[in-house]
Structure formats: structure tokens, C-alpha cells
Amino acid sequence: MTASKEQFLNNPLGKDTTLEDVLDAFEFLDDWEERYAYIIDLGKQLPGFPDDERVEENYVHGCQSQVWLIHRYDEDSGKLFLLIDSDAMIVRGLAAIILVALNAKTPRELLATDIDELFEQLDLFRHISPTRGNGLRAMVGKIRDIAAAEAA
């Protein structure tokens, strides 16, 4: 079964869980344990991902773990909806942060979002190995490509 319209539209990330929520929460996280516990919790908010979408064309290359990404452009609202899946918990959490910032936006809004600035605000890269940083960039890159194609 492929993902239904509802699965895309009901994704809480970027809708119920907003960027302000995440930024506020991060301010109160002092050490790495709290920070990662929060990231792991965010990952648990990722909606289910259809098994049959775990295919090569949806695979995000450049990550150490397996990552899949699918999207749906909603004609009614003009917004782009995203679903991400990974087998690693921390990657799921980082994907959730990306979705909080980029999901349920019009392609133009999405392309205007400075994700690097967000990562800097969250002080994420300092705590993430370059290998994992590359994985994050690969995810963001694929999302931006999708948005650019939809905006064209």
C-alpha cells in the first residue's frame, strides 16, 4: 500500500510540532544526554512509512543508515508534504527536525527557508560528526530538489 493523502496531511511535524516548539525545547537542554533524549523523542513522532515505498528511487544516498523520503504535492493548499523513514533512531530524530522546518510549506516557502541557519541555532553540527552532517545535507538536498521541481 502506498501512502494515502491523509498520511501526508496528518504528519504532525511542522504542523502540531512547530519550529518554535523545538527551538524553545533546545534552549533548556543542557547536556548531550538531554539533547539526544529529546531528538530521539522527536523521532518517535515520525508517522508510519509504507513498506512498499522503501525502494531505490526513494532512497537517500549518503547516509550511514538507511533513509527513505517520499513527498506529495497538495493541489488544494499548494503545499508540499513530506514523509521520511530511517532505521536509526537518531537519524529519525534529525529527520523530524528537518520536517518541522520544511514540511507543509509551499515549495517557494520551503526554498526560502535557511536550514543551515536553523542547524546553527540548534547548535547541531557541533555535536554531529561530519559523516552524519553529510547525511543531513543529503536529506535536505533531496527535499530542496523536490521543491525546486514542484516550484518550476
Added chain:
Amino acid sequence: MTDLSVANNTQSMAFDVQAIRRDFPILHQEINGKPLVYLDNGASAQKPQAVLDAMDRYYREMHSNVHRGAHTLGDRATAAFEGSRETVREFLNAPSTREIIWTRGTTEAINLVANGLAPRLKAGDEILVSHMEHHANIVPWQMVAERTGARVVPIQVTPQGELDLDSFNSLLNERTRVLAITHVSNVLGTVNPIAPLIEQAKKQGVLTLVDGAQAVPHFQPDVQALGCDFYVFSSHKLFGPTGIGVLYGRAELLEEMPPYQGGGEMIERVSFERTTWNVLPYKFEAGTPAIAEAVGLGAAIDYLNSLDRKAMEAAENALLRQANELVETVPGMEIIGTAKQKVPVMSFKIAGLHPSDIGTLLDQQGIAIRTGHHCAMPLMDFYGVPGTARASFAFYNTLEEVEKLFTGLQKIQRLFA
């Protein structure tokens, strides 16, 4: 009372790990605010001060191109460079320095041999490897097989991570031309019983190559006792610099093999009518070699020779024993590779945790391990895992560091609970 303290002193005199750690400057730093615990030695080992000094001194006092004669610096550089070759010969107990070829590392050494043996291979021939090989001892053979019509056949591995000797016996046949096998598995830590396999292979006229990359950091091989035709290893895993490695090959075979690369140094005479090759080992060393790195590798071996290797092995075994004993303190933790003969390498998985999560969260605690497929995808498939987490110890690691690894793992588990 007095007697006991004397006994303790003797023991610490034999192997004083704190004194040894002082020889490795990189170990004394903090990562993410915690003292570095470096348990990724299987990927690359750290370098003692003696290696750094030797390379520094080489560039400050004697650098010049080698084998070009004509001036004093050139002679000094050549003496240092060839001195290291002799050090390596002695380390492997090879009969002659003609049989010690510098390469960029294990990978290049295997590519060189695979390429050099290609003229001997034809359609239907078989190259025997094992299921636990690093990709470096699979892919070069596959490439040669593609060219020649030969086949690469894997010896099976048991669930404990040992070579399946029945599988070896049934696969070694009249079509087998080459046995290319790892001395120690980079994923499992298994020490393979290669001597009897080589003996059996030789009886059938099969050529043998041993990948010693993961063996030499832990014990010293004797190529004559093993009787192998080729033995290869990398300097950087042996506490030496990156960018250089060693191919030992029996002179008779090296003479027969065509050169690997063409260029300067490897020729005797060049003309547009006919070019002839230099003698061994230079025939396989085209271009200006990694001179400082060769000097550094020599210094690394000298450093190891200055230590009590028996005491070192005992200390490494103690690290592995300690790690094995602590496994039960982490619920859901499972060791992959439980062979009877092991070097201190521990691959593991923890139920519900992805290896990359384990690696990231250990790094937060200053602990460096490797996660992923370890360039051994066929072995990952065999165990049905996407990858493993691997802690690989060196003689400069301490029992306290082993404990820190397990405290770290317990912390991670609480985080996911």
C-alpha cells in the same frame, strides 16, 4: 605483604600501560569534554612519538630522492629508506629484501598480486577466498576473474565466526589456482588457522596470499614458517604512517609476474625499441616512493621491537576477557564473532539500537568506535545485519577504558528506554 608488592611491581615493569600511553601524544586529549577513549584501532592505529620523530628528522636532515646517487643527502635518504626495508624483512622473517615491495597499503598490494597472477588464470579456474574477507581481498580478485574468466569462490564461515574447514576441504580442488585469505578477520577478530590451509593448498600447487592487515598489530607473522607465497599488510594499522604498505612475495613468483605500473625507477633501460625492467624489488616500485613513510614504518617496527611482545599480547587478551565479561551488564547485547582464537576485536549489536546510534552516542562520551559494514558486506549478509558496532583494542588501551565503553553503552540504553 612485601613479597606481594614486589610481585606486583614485577608485573607492572613487564608491561606498564601508563608508560606506553605516554609514547602516544594523540591519546591525551578530550573529545566532547571527555577524555578520549580510542577503540577504533582496527580502522587505523595511533602513532608513537618515535614514528613522528623519525619522519620529522627525515625531512629535517636527510630528505632527497632515493637511488639517484650523486650526493650525500641522496645517500642518506637511500640508507634510511632501504634500512626500513631490512627492518620489515626481519619483522616478517622473509629470506631477502628483494622480496619486500613497498605499496600504498594492503589494498594496493592485493591488486598488484591479482594483476600479476592474471596471466596464469584462464576460464574455469577458481580463486578461493573466504566469506569473512575485507572487500580489498574480494574485489581485486573479482576484477581479475572478470578479465580471465576465472571464478571467485568463498569458503563458508560458521555462526561462531570461524572458517568452516569442511567447506574449505570441499572447495579446494584441481581448478583452484589461488587461495587468498585473511589472517585475522577485521570484523570478528578471528585468527584463522592459515598454516595448515596453506600447507594443503601448496600440496595441490595452489598459490597462497595472506591478508595480514589485522594480524600484524597483534602478533608477528613468520612468512617462512607459514610457507605462504604472498603476505600483505598496511603500515597505518601497525602504528606507522598512512600511505605505505608491504607486499612480501616469493622472489621466484615476483620475477615471473609482469610489472604493475610503468614509470621511473622500475626500468633497467628504456628505448622506443625495447624497454627492460629493473631487478626486484624495484621492478614493482614505479615513481618516487613514499620515502618518509617507509622511514616511519621502520620506526614503528623498531618501537614495537623495543616492547615485550609477549606481555603485550597478554595485556591485549586481558582487555578482551574483560570486555567479554562485561557483555552481560548490557541487556540485549550480543557479540558477533565468538571464535576460540581471537585478537582483541569485539563486534556487537544491541537489540533495538542501530549501530550508527551507538556510535554517535559513544562519541558524545569521548569513546571512538567504528560502526557500519566494515568493508565486509558479504559477512554482514551472512549475519543478517546492516552493520555492527566494533570496538577494536590496541596494547595502549586500559582496562579502565574497557569499563568506560560498557558504562557508556549502559547510559545509551537508558536513553532509549
